[in-house]
Every structure is written in structure tokens, then in C-alpha cells.
Amino acid sequence: MSAERRHFARVAFNTPATLTTTDDRIQVHVLDLSLKGALxxxxxxDQVQGGQPCLLEVRLAEGVRVTMAAEIAFAQDHRxxxxxxxxxxxxxxxxxRLIEVNLGEQGLLERELKALVSA
Structure with a gap:
């Protein structure tokens, strides 16, 4: 049995981003995104600490950004x-929209959105 605890589908996404912590501004690389966070x-x-507040800014296209106030859930092996x-x-x-296009299943996205709102 898998120890997988994720409740939200992740979308593989290969793009640079900026992670701003209370101590530093770090150029990072996004490996995947979900409605609840990112890897x-x-x-x-550069190193970050679990529990540290941060701001993640991902540029999707010219003038299109996803910005989230977040918390470092874990940091290990340069991830x-x-x-x-x-x-x-x-x-x-x-x-x-990004997740909808990549999942290809509207029903799955709607379930995730309901789970996000009820969490």
C-alpha cells in the first residue's frame, strides 16, 4: 500500500520561479504545481527550512503570473x-485553467476545487 497522502492532482510543470522568504529571494525551478502548492x-x-513562510511567484506567460503566499512544508536534497x-x-x-487543461477531466477538477474550499 502506498504512503501517498496527496488529495490534489499535481501537474508536472517545468518553469523557473521566484521564492521569497523572510531571509532571501531565491530563483527556483518548479517541478510540479497543484491547487494546494508546488514542488x-x-x-x-540555497537552503530553506520547513515551516518557514514564503511567497512563490510563477510566471506562466508574459503578464500572466501565479502568486501564492505559502509555507515551506519540507526541504530535502535541494528540493x-x-x-x-x-x-x-x-x-x-x-x-x-492550467490544471484543467493538463488533467483533461472536468469532473476531477471540480472535486478538487470542492475539497480545497471545504479544507
Whole structure:
């Protein structure tokens, strides 16, 4: 049996992003996104700590960004998971569309949105 605890589908997404913590502004690489957070590849020299508040900004296209206030859920082996704590309506709209296109199943996205709202 798998130890997988994720309740939200992740979309593989290969793009640079900026992670701002209380101590630093780090150029990271997004490995995947979900309605509830992201998995990031960190540069070798930079480290973050679990529980640390942060702001993640992902540029999807010219003038199109997803920005979320988040918390570092874990950091290990130059990777970090961030848990979304707050997101503006424009960002969640862009993120929803990205996930919808990549999932290819409207019903699954609607279930995830309901789970997000009830959480």
C-alpha cells in the first residue's frame, strides 16, 4: 500500500520561479504545481527550512503570473515542497485553467476545487 497522502492532482510543470522568504529571494525551478502548492528544485547553494513562510511567484506567460503566499512544508536534497496558505483570485483562476487543461477531466477538477474550499 502506498504512503501517498496527496488529495490534489499535481501537474508536472517545468518553469523557473521566484521564492521569497523572510531571509532571501531565491530563483527556483518548479517541478510540479497543484491547487494546494508546488514542488520546487532549489539551487545547490540555497537552503530553506520547513515551516518557514514564503511567497512563490510563477510566471506562466508574459503578464500572466501565479502568486501564492505559502509555507515551506519540507526541504530535502535541494528540493522543497510549498503549501499554499493564500492565493489571489486572478492567480487561482490561472492555476485552475492550467490544471484543467493538463488533467483533461472536468469532473476531477471540480472535486478538487470542492475539497480545497471545504479544507
Amino acid at each position: 520546487l528544485q532549489l539551487p545547490a547553494a 522543497a515542497g510549498v503549501l499554499c496558505r493564500a492565493i489571489d483570485i486572478e492567480s487561482v483562476t490561472h492555476l485552475r
